[in-house]
Amino acid sequence: MSKVVGIRFKPAGKIYDFDCGVFILKKGDRVIVETEQGLGLGVVTVEPVPVEERSSEKPLKKVFRLATEDDCKQIEANRQFEQKAQEVCQQCIDELGLKMNLFFVESNFDANKLTFFYTSEGRVDFRELVKMLVKHFGIRIELRQVGIRHQAKMCGGLGRCGRQICCSLFMENFEPVSIRMAKEQGLSLNPTKISGVCGRLMCCLTFEDKTYRDMKKTLPKIGKKVLTRAGEGKIIRHDVVGQKVVVQISDGSEMLIGIDEIQLDDKEIEITVDDTTVGENSGDNDKK
Secondary structure (H helix, E strand, O other): OOEEEEEEOOOOOOEEEEEOOOOOOOOOOEEEEEEOOEEEEEEEEEEEEEHHHOOOOOOOOEEEEEOOHHHHHHHHHHHHHHHHHHHHHHHHHHHHOOOOEEEEEEEOOOOOEEEEEEEOOOOOOOHHHHHHHHHHHOOEEEEEEOOHHHHHHHHOOEOOOOOEOHHHHOOOOOOOOOHHHHHHOOOOOOHHHHEOOOOOEOHHHHOOHHHHHHHHOOOOOOOOEEEEOOEEEEEEEEEOOOOEEEEEEOOOOEEEEEHHHOEEOOOOOEEEEOOEEEEOOOOOOOOO
């Protein structure tokens, strides 16, 4: 029976499906697989399952073989080659006066192609740069412009929380982040406090956004008049996590109180029309 296995090539990178072939694999095994760029070394991230259980119908490439000690040495040699290539490329960039920030160089497994990643505020004419790199290395060269968030993911770093940034640790894709999420969670709107190392809004704002929105549905709206043990007041803030509200009493003082300790001041007001008493909020006052 054919089985499909999930393989990842980079930490926190996308997981790709491959055909196990004749190999018996387990999570953490290093394997050499066939890719569109040639052979590549990856790590088994999702253990093999029957091919019938996968959702996609696209044909699968096969696992070429198990990785050996020599393959690991090849990867180490590639890392040194990438470092040298980055130094050479940076020298060429400085010589040509190009406005681009080179931050990462990646070699394929066979070391017959180099990909240079950079950021820039606008388009860069790097044709002359490519010629210089091809002449120096004699292999295929690709320059790829990426956004600032992808730069942070590839380079890594420590976030405001003191831990490794989420995008380089476990996030496979970037979700849209908006300032509304910070407002929903009652955070300071100071850009320096809600921005990550990339300078964009922190990705972790998306993690709890749905939870906050769901929990807020159980709280009375800000501005609502309520009755408390200290008298009548108005809700001015929410404590979403604690399921409490801050109420401003008529004398100007504030109190933090649970929603089970307040009574909404929305009683029906009775009025008299044609000697018939009806509720202002009822549906019985149909016009004749």
